[in-house]
Amino acid sequence: MSSTFLILLLSLPYLSAAFSYPRNHPPNTFHARSNSRNVPPQGFYDPTDHGGSYLTQVNNTFPVGLVLGEPINAIILGSSDDAVLQDQQQNGGLRNYFLSFGFAAECLGSHSGSDQAANLGDGHGYLNETAVIRWDYGDPTVGTCKETIEGGNHFRYWIQNGNDANSGAIFMAVSYELPSSLEHDIIFNGYNLARDWLIGNATAQSQLIPSSNLTNQTTYSGQTSFGGYVYETNVQYVSGLLPNGSDGINHFGSVGANGTSAVDGLTALMSVKILQGPVGATKSSSGQAPRLSWSYFALSLTLGSFVLSLVPSVL
Numbered sequence: 477m478s479s480t481f482l483i484l485l486l487s488l489p490y491l492s493a494a495f496s497y498p499r500n501h502p503p504n505t506f507h508a509r510s511n512s513r514n515v516p517p518q519g520f521y522d523p524t525d526h527g528g529s530y531l532t533q534v535n536n537t538f539p540v541g542l543v544l545g546e547p548i549n550a551i552i553l554g555s556s557d558d559a560v561l562q563d564q565q566q567n568g569g570l571r572n573y574f575l576s577f578g579f580a581a582e583c584l585g586s587h588s589g590s591d592q593a594a595n596l597g598d599g600h601g602y603l604n605e606t607a608v609i610r611w612d613y614g615d616p617t618v619g620t621c622k623e624t625i626e627g628g629n630h631f632r633y634w635i636q637n638g639n640d641a642n643s644g645a646i647f648m649a650v651s652y653e654l655p656s657s658l659e660h661d662i663i664f665n666g667y668n669l670a671r672d673w674l675i676g677n678a679t680a681q682s683q684l685i686p687s688s689n690l691t692n693q694t695t696y697s698g699q700t701s702f703g704g705y706v707y708e709t710n711v712q713y714v715s716g717l718l719p720n721g722s723d724g725i726n727h728f729g730s731v732g733a734n735g736t737s738a739v740d741g742l743t744a745l746m747s748v749k750i751l752q753g754p755v756g757a758t759k760s761s762s763g764q765a766p767r768l769s770w771s772y773f774a775l776s777l778t779l780g781s782f783v784l785s786l787v788p789s790v791l
């Protein structure tokens with residue numbers, strides 16, 4: 477019993493590495509395509525073709541019983557590099573990409589935002605968001621705690637991966653919220669501005685994107701990096717997906733006013749490529765990693781038996 481325990485203990489680094497890193501299926505290149513995805517030319521399937529919507533569903537809005545929505549105003553296209561579309565931080569995945577432009581998972585891993593549901597027309601029906609991601613105020617570790625309290629930019633996202641429309645595209649509802657003391661209402665023009673501040677960061681703009689000057693076909697591009705991965709993001713704004721107005725929009729009274737619509741009708745389409753990864757992260761074949769792991773495991777076993785033989789009385 478106790479010797480097994482000791483060996484397990486010594487093998488912990490090996491075990492945790494095995495669980496946190498998909499060693500069995502390392503991508504050959506960053507540009508590898510997953511076979512199960514089927515990406516149409518525009519990079520995603522229109523949710524409204526199969527009963528879905530570009531608006532989320534928000535329950536418990538006022539007046540009670542009225543279902544309002546928030547705009548899904550940015551989409552990471554399914555034609556982006558496969559690695560970027562994987563919902564993980566390893567291998568330059570989606571979470572690492574978010575970190576590259578200042579957005580991180582929620583404060584200390586606990587979920588504090590309310591849930592919203594979206595139907596991407598992929599056969600899943602309405603699903604709660606995959607996660608809420610917040611502006612990290614320059615600190616990827618605890619910066620999102622500040623966002624939760626003081627407000628700021630944040631988004632919910634959903635992955636279009638159901639059998640009816642498996643593009644792998646990431647649908648994001650971006651908005652800029654007020655401090656928690658103000659019950660996380662959205663700032664004036666806070667859907668359009670939040671989208672453009674996110675795009676400004678994701679394309680490393682030195683100046684704010686002029687929201688009121690954007691039109692169908694406006695483009696931006698730029699590079700960001702985190703953890704040794706360098707990303708290039710090409711953005712194209714398009715009209716005609718979202719409604720242009722305030723009808724049915726959550727917080728419509730405070731977000732839109734005086735001639736400004738809560739939703740300006742533009743969606744930012746993001747195409748993301750990995751230009752560069754950390755040394756050794758890309759071209760290595762699957763042959764070596766398991767051998768390294770097994771030799772580590774063997775070493776753990778040997779060490780375990782050795783320590784056991786030294787201190788049998790303690791155990």
Ligand SMILES: *[C@@H]1O[C@H](CO)[C@@H](O)[C@H](O)[C@H]1NC(C)=O
Pocket residue numbers: 590591592604
């Ligand atoms: C979605 O969120 C709501 C509200 O938090 C919760 O009641 C519901 O159980 C969630 N649904 C799923 C499938 O997790």
Ligand SMILES: *[C@@H]1O[C@H](CO)[C@@H](O)[C@H](O)[C@H]1NC(C)=O
Pocket residue numbers: 533535591592593604
């Ligand atoms: C919204 O309300 C419906 C019906 O009560 C419930 O099934 C769903 O989980 C709720 N969704 C969220 C996000 O709260």
Ligand SMILES: *[C@@H]1O[C@H](CO)[C@@H](O)[C@H](O)[C@H]1NC(C)=O
Pocket residue numbers: 611628629672673674675676677680681682683684685
């Ligand atoms: C980046 O995001 C922050 C936080 O939302 C914002 O204050 C800043 O203006 C953004 N930068 C650009 C260039 O949009």
Ligand SMILES: *[C@@H]1O[C@H](CO)[C@@H](O)[C@H](O)[C@H]1NC(C)=O
Pocket residue numbers: 686688689
């Ligand atoms: C926005 O458009 C207005 C009117 O056409 C123009 O005067 C202004 O310079 C533009 N702003 C930016 C930042 O492009």
Ligand SMILES: *[C@@H]1O[C@H](CO)[C@@H](O)[C@H](O)[C@H]1NC(C)=O
Pocket residue numbers: 692693714715716
């Ligand atoms: C936006 O521009 C594209 C390309 O020019 C065009 O095909 C599309 O019809 C335009 N959308 C709207 C809503 O005008």
Ligand SMILES: *[C@@H]1O[C@H](CO)[C@@H](O)[C@H](O)[C@H]1NC(C)=O
Pocket residue numbers: 664730732733734
């Ligand atoms: C809209 O205009 C009114 C009157 O000028 C002003 O009191 C109010 O603050 C404005 N609202 C916003 C959100 O700008």
Ligand SMILES: *[C@@H]1O[C@H](CO)[C@@H](O)[C@H](O)[C@H]1NC(C)=O
Pocket residue numbers: 691692715716720740741742
């Ligand atoms: C939205 O509507 C306003 C007011 O009618 C119009 O000026 C603007 O061009 C429209 N924007 C888009 C993206 O359709």
